Amino acid sequence: xxxxxxxxxxxxxxxxxxxxxxxxxxxxxxxxxxxxxxxxxxxxxxxxxxxxxxxxxxxxxxxxxxxxxxxxxxxxxxxxxxxxxxxxxxxxxxxxxxxxxxxxxxxxxxxxxxxxxxxxxxxxxxxxxx
Amino acid sequence: xxxxxxxxxxxxxxxxxxxxxxxxxxxxxxxxxxxxxxxxxxxxxxxxxxxxxxxxxxxxxxxxxxxxxxxxxxxxxxxxxxxxxxxxxxxxxxxxxxxxxxxxxxxxxxxxxxxxxxxxxxxxxxxxxxxxxxxxxx
Amino acid sequence: xxxxxxxxxxxxxxxxxxxxxxxxxxxxxxxxxxxxxxxxxxxxxxxxxxxxxxxxxxxxxxxxxxxxxxxxxxxxxxxxxxxxxxxxxxxxxxxxxxxx
Numbered sequence: 001x002x003x004x005x006x007x008x009x010x011x012x013x014x015x016x017x018x019x020x021x022x023x024x025x026x027x028x029x030x031x032x033x034x035x036x037x038x039x040x041x042x043x044x045x046x047x048x049x050x051x052x053x054x055x056x057x058x059x060x061x062x063x064x065x066x067x068x069x070x071x072x073x074x075x076x077x078x079x080x081x082x083x084x085x086x087x088x089x090x091x092x093x094x095x096x097x098x099x100x101x102x103x104x105x106x107x108x109x110x111x112x113x114x115x116x117x118x119x120x121x122x123x124x125x126x127x128x129x130x
Numbered sequence: 131x132x133x134x135x136x137x138x139x140x141x142x143x144x145x146x147x148x149x150x151x152x153x154x155x156x157x158x159x160x161x162x163x164x165x166x167x168x169x170x171x172x173x174x175x176x177x178x179x180x181x182x183x184x185x186x187x188x189x190x191x192x193x194x195x196x197x198x199x200x201x202x203x204x205x206x207x208x209x210x211x212x213x214x215x216x217x218x219x220x221x222x223x224x225x226x227x228x229x230x231x232x233x234x235x236x237x238x239x240x241x242x243x244x245x246x247x248x249x250x251x252x253x254x255x256x257x258x259x260x261x262x263x264x265x266x267x268x
Numbered sequence: 269x270x271x272x273x274x275x276x277x278x279x280x281x282x283x284x285x286x287x288x289x290x291x292x293x294x295x296x297x298x299x300x301x302x303x304x305x306x307x308x309x310x311x312x313x314x315x316x317x318x319x320x321x322x323x324x325x326x327x328x329x330x331x332x333x334x335x336x337x338x339x340x341x342x343x344x345x346x347x348x349x350x351x352x353x354x355x356x357x358x359x360x361x362x363x364x365x366x367x368x
Binding site: 003016019023025026123129130 | 272274275299300301330350351352354355356358359363364366368
Binding site: 006008040041080081111112113115116117119120121125127129 | 136140159163167169265267268
């Protein structure tokens, strides 16, 4: 099975990102393919490299980065939602005249078309939100 | 695009009121972008989602953008299957007259203007949901 | 279809709406705060019990245990699931509908 994952909420605020991560990991362990993990609404906040969560708890952003590296996952942050919430990569920062960028490793910024494509190309789309 | 060969039934599930959170606006943005992919699109409005279609929205006082006119443009994007849950309307004291009159031009009928909204019972809506391939919830 | 409910029935009407639209033979997974609907002794017990005649209901045990609950407290007829089972449910049903 090819799974598309949609994450609608940011790290820590809701359990959505955690549940999505646990589901994704379980799916990979079962030998399924993850077509794409798409981050929308506040979900784009999973893609900032500037989080410094307490050491005795999970590091949500790093967990996604590591899982993506290990399994060559496509983690996509929606550009429109990211612009609203201040998640930028180097190109976006230049384009928008901002003095910094903050995208985390393993994430890329792209359009909503990537979510639609995920729905079309995946066998199942699973949504995690609030 | 290879994608154009695959046509799936996409359902956008809207259950939240407008303005109190961004879900209504941002889900609409997905619908508009999605329109370019020529899929079989339906929108369902259930629970507080029915309030998204309420007419006469005026946002000057709250300093937010009034995006309700975007719903009226859906017909132009070939998004004309808009299903509204009857029970959600009833428990909120709403009738079809409270909603924006969303329409589309039926190219198979001499571009006659037709209503995009249909009010569905729970059974009808459940049947529609079961047909879907991809359900996007916000 | 697999329906997922992640909100407590005391906080949101996601469970009630889900059960109103779930068709015979479909499956419902209660996870995150949705697990509270799986417990005996709440005012939702009869709603949930009645639904068991119509749909298969699963509860995500890790979310149950995180919240201090145990499978012994779950309504009879509701099946236990772990993340692997969640994946299987998603794979074995034609589509997944999230009631947020």
